[in-house]
Amino acid sequence: MHLNYNPDDLDVQISELLVATCDAADPALPPAVQEVLQLLRVRLGMDVAFVSQIADGRRTLQIVDSAPDFPLLQPGMCDPVEESWCQRVVDGRLPERMDDAAPYVATGRAPDPGFPIGTHLSTPVRLADGRVYGTLCCFSRGVQAGADIDRLRYTARLLADRLSPRSAAP
Numbered sequence: 001m002h003l004n005y006n007p008d009d010l011d012v013q014i015s016e017l018l019v020a021t022c023d024a025a026d027p028a029l030p031p032a033v034q035e036v037l038q039l040l041r042v043r044l045g046m047d048v049a050f051v052s053q054i055a056d057g058r059r060t061l062q063i064v065d066s067a068p069d070f071p072l073l074q075p076g077m078c079d080p081v082e083e084s085w086c087q088r089v090v091d092g093r094l095p096e097r098m099d100d101a102a103p104y105v106a107t108g109r110a111p112d113p114g115f116p117i118g119t120h121l122s123t124p125v126r127l128a129d130g131r132v133y134g135t136l137c138c139f140s141r142g143v144q145a146g147a148d149i150d151r152l153r154y155t156a157r158l159l160a161d162r163l164s165p166r167s168a169a170p
Contacts, residue, residue: 036155037065041138044121044147048073049138051125051159052086059084062134070141072115085110086135089122096123097149101139119144125156128164 033051041049050064050073060078081087088094094110101120104110122137136156140147 033063033159034065036159037063037138040152040155041065041067044138044151045144046119046121046138046140046147048140049136051134051136052084053134054081054084054086054090054132055134057081059086059134083111085113085120086122086137089135089137090124090132094122096153097121097147099145099147100143116141118142119147121147121149121152123149123153123156125160125163127160133160133163 037049037051040046047067047070048064049066051062053060053062057080058078059081061073061075064073064075066073085094088110089096094104098104098120101110101117105112105117117139118141120137120139122135124135125133127133136152136159138152
């Protein structure tokens with residue numbers, strides 16, 4: 001079987017950055033995640049990409065990559081999980097892909113973030129044991145036709161693999 005390998009393909013770049021050669025899980029986010037977020041944000045035409053962690057009733061932004069003209073979100077920012085879009089995506093109250101999030105805000109299904117959000121993509125980072133670490137999200141201020149939720153899901157799975165504890169060998 002012949003595979004078309006293109007080293008410039010986004011999935012290949014993400015895989016090479018996140019797939020570790022070590023046998024143990026990394027208890028923290030790998031440093032390459034910042035580069036992965038930038039790749040995703042730029043290639044998907046988004047203004048912000050981030051990884052959140054959900055723990056102890058809080059949603060905390062762990063790593064953020066923003067367009068230079070949109071520095072509103074920073075690592076370490078946190079809020080009650082029930083006030084976050086992330087939790088609403090995890091529990092199914094919001095879809096993983098919103099081509100235009102404005103109607104969700106207008107009807108109260110999504111909290112008003114205080115700035116415009118057009119296209120919004122978010123997917124849970126689910127560890128091997130089924131627990132949710134948090135979410136991988138990106139959004140733009142305008143509507144981005146054809147935003148690729150599958151690419152975000154793929155990246156979230158690779159990230160979860162890095163964060164999931166490995167079973168001890170017999």
